[in-house]
Amino acid sequence: MTKDAATTRVCFQLLIHPELLDEYIERHSPxxxxxxxEIEAAGRRNYSLFLGEGGRLIGYYETxxxxxxxxxxxxxxVAARWEAEMGRFFVALDGRPDQAATPLTEIFHLDDQLTAARGAASEHPSPTDPAHEEGTTS
Incomplete structure (x- = not known):
């Protein structure tokens, strides 16, 4: 699967008050x-939340x-009501969680690098490519 040129991947991190973890999980089930x-109508897809040690929450979506x-x-x-209820779960957050979370910088994406590598390989055939052998005709 290749990434569409217009797709943006967004990853963010927030910290949940440890004493509120169970309630936070419950509020997301479902x-x-x-x-x-509303999330879907906004154009977000492939949205996931991951919970780490100490209440570290990592979110990811594409748009x-x-x-x-x-x-x-x-x-x-609807989002305003949801975020108003969710705000109390987060440590040191100034504003609505859906707007105050700082996106993380993406430094690696497998599909992008595979696509680039395959493109470079097709532009520069390897020395073991039969087309490079002496005496080979096309």
Whole structure:
């Protein structure tokens, strides 16, 4: 599978108060159906949350236009209600969790590098390629 040129991958980290972890997990099992619909309508897909030691939460999603998705959710009454309820779970967060989380910088993506490597390989055949052997005709 290759990445569409317009797709943006977003990863972020937040810290959950350790004493509220069980409740936070419960609140996501399941998320309100109307909030799920708003996330989808905003253009976010392949959205996951991962919980690490000490309440470290890593989120990941893909979108074609992250600014538009952020703007859509900022105007959403459903998202505003959800985020108002979720805000108390996070340590040292200034603002709504969906808008205040700082995205992490992506430094490696397997599909991108495989695509680039395959493109470079097709432009420069390897020395073991039969087309490079002396006396080989095309």
């Amino acid at each position: 998320v309100w159906p109307e909030m799920l619909a 074609d236009d992250d600014a538009a998705a952020q703007e859509y959710l900022a105007r959403s009454e």
